[in-house]
Amino acid sequence: MTLPNRQSLAPNAENAITILTERAKECDAQDSLASLISEFSLPKDCIYLDGNSLGPLPIRAKQRAKEVVEQQWGEDLITSWNKHKWIDLPYKVGSKIAPLLRCESSQVIACDSISVNLTKVLCAALSMQQRTSPQRNLVISQRDNFPTDLYMVQGLGELLGAARCELLSVEQDAIYEVIETHGQQTAVLMLTHVNFRSGLVHDMRAITKAAHSKGILVVWDLAHSAGTLELALDECEVDFAVGCTYKYLNGGPGAPAFVYAAKRHWPHIQQPLSGWMGHKRPFDFCHDYQAGEGMASFLVGTPPVVSMSVLDAALDVFDGISSAKLRAKAQSLTQFFYEAFCALMPNTEFLMVSPQDASIRGSQLALAHPEAYAICQALIANNVIADFRAPNILRLGFSPLFLSHQDLLHAALRLKEIMDKKSYMDKVFQTKQAVT
């Protein structure tokens, strides 16, 4: 990785680069997670700012993929369900995720996708509420929540009727107010902890408390939190949570999701996706469903063992690392890029969509620009892998495990060069051609 030719930079920018380079080196020297980059198989010279969309390949996961396919499936065949404990994977994976959520480990299980898991926890929460308070039909959420969360509520609303399930989606700044005004009719508050576009972080503790004060159960979607934010599900008295493992947890494309359900709710949980793997005694093959104990009742069908095994190995990278430490590193990376961006591109046309306050910002920055798609493509062509989110967002993710501050300075410089030279313009042309 080389810096762009300094002659192309204005004198004050040159000054900024010198200062930023020093700071990046200092930060990296103090980074206790720096050695973790050796855990990953990353393409050469690539600065990967899309770990919040698909985490890169952990070397352990690569080895496990080979082992589970060639040895376990290929050689040991059906006996692997016991011999290699495939049957325990959902629990084992759950117990590895639990420390990152700071919760007692039996409360987490890996299975299905976030969307499917949302249906399970929404149904469980709705039925818990309606047994005692049949008037509670509302599911409050945020208008710009990740769409699948809203869609799953809409789907349930169609199935159950508005009298049992109705989505009320409000702007982010109206959440406390709607808890206050609609508390008595509300069954569930469902929010994504870190907004997928802006990166804004909700105050999980305060919102959960406010909802509980009105008798509302709370479901948190941790897709952009697990593995990069400091979490404390048990302390915050969260009721249910779901999350994804292919972003900051590096579990591989479409790796199984997870579910958290607070132990205090276990005796009351009933969810309709009552598949055989969730049965109390699945291999008795009996006629009537009897839910397994605890988190077992969230299992449905046979899990995708290859994907689940790869995820299991990927999680070992986190062994012994607290979510506080992950958050500190990710916050430092994000803040450093933010400052580098401001210093290097003071007259930028980008609009910063993410919060300026680092304490309420996840591990990402969202930069709005009319040509965000073309700029994203130009960055990728320059080996900085970023993401585009419709309609106009360049989204940059800062995973704490494999990035250094110096990487981010290089990325910021490449972005500056693309913007200064308008070298994304050919991508604009390509895009327009592709559309027509």
Next chain:
Amino acid sequence: MTLPNRQSLAPNAENAITILTERAKECDAQDSLASLISEFSLPKDCIYLDGNSLGPLPIRAKQRAKEVVEQQWGEDLITSWNKHKWIDLPYKVGSKIAPLLRCESSQVIACDSISVNLTKVLCAALSMQQRTSPQRNLVISQRDNFPTDLYMVQGLGELLGAARCELLSVEQDAIYEVIETHGQQTAVLMLTHVNFRSGLVHDMRAITKAAHSKGILVVWDLAHSAGTLELALDECEVDFAVGCTYKYLNGGPGAPAFVYAAKRHWPHIQQPLSGWMGHKRPFDFCHDYQAGEGMASFLVGTPPVVSMSVLDAALDVFDGISSAKLRAKAQSLTQFFYEAFCALMPNTEFLMVSPQDASIRGSQLALAHPEAYAICQALIANNVIADFRAPNILRLGFSPLFLSHQDLLHAALRLKEIMDKKSYMDKVFQTKQAVT
């Protein structure tokens, strides 16, 4: 693989072996699918009679696993969604399964598990019915259907109430009768084409027709059919079907399942698991769910790409092979083992649970014996991998792709030896010890 010492066999058995050996050789010589064994990576000297539980590893799948993990995920990272068309996998896999079901290929899509897919099609069928005939609340099924099928109806019944969904499970021989007597109240008939225990095959055409004559929609579970039975979903005018890919389709442990929905129903389908992947324009991230066209609306969350890719490669083994040919080979194998079993063990204590009539028997034999578990373990110790199904069934599966008639003779001889010498008795002791 060597035959047992002939001195241990009675003279008439020796005669039988000679005849069976000749027949096995003849059948194998005429087997046009014989060369397909080279497509599989099987452990040495193992006779694998459990392809109906977990199909063995196709060599193409092994190669693809390496490619999807190391190259696509490891090197191309997020760009693989487009570059390697991960986004198209559910459709691509579906279109490879379709010829084995003999149906127009756009009607099949791969996603989630059988259990989750059953909820989707059951909800779709129930809501189609109840729009015009609200009195249709029954879902008829068979008492000894695979339990997850029954459990999913029970789960929906709990959620929706008996007035909208109630399971009526009847004995296998009462199906036509209950269609007749309960036709007007019934929304859905849900059956597994091949019974997981006995291997009995339902007459898909006749039952579907009988159900339709009463206005009932039919859901077939093809878990033990796809890849080994002759199917003709379109001709039989099936409404919905689900199926599994890790048995006869060799897609790998817990590989994604599939859904079939007849095109004529597409405009009327509504199912509650409305995840973002099933949206008309998933990457617009808009607030309201709009179902994608056709089978797209059955997609929910992000699919497990590693497992799905492995499955995609595994299916190429079937390229150009008709389900009629697969059925003929599997039937020949099953019948051959059956005859060998009868000839070699005329005074057997086993009870044959599977139909004697090959035309209504799937690619498996179920042999009941009080010590079935121990016998199964003794077979495995002798490199014949079979399966046990509670309470007392030794289940032998005869996949058409990688077994020869000579393999089956060896398997039958090993079973005979185990039974003659009662060499399973030490396994009985082990089992009992393990239980106490």
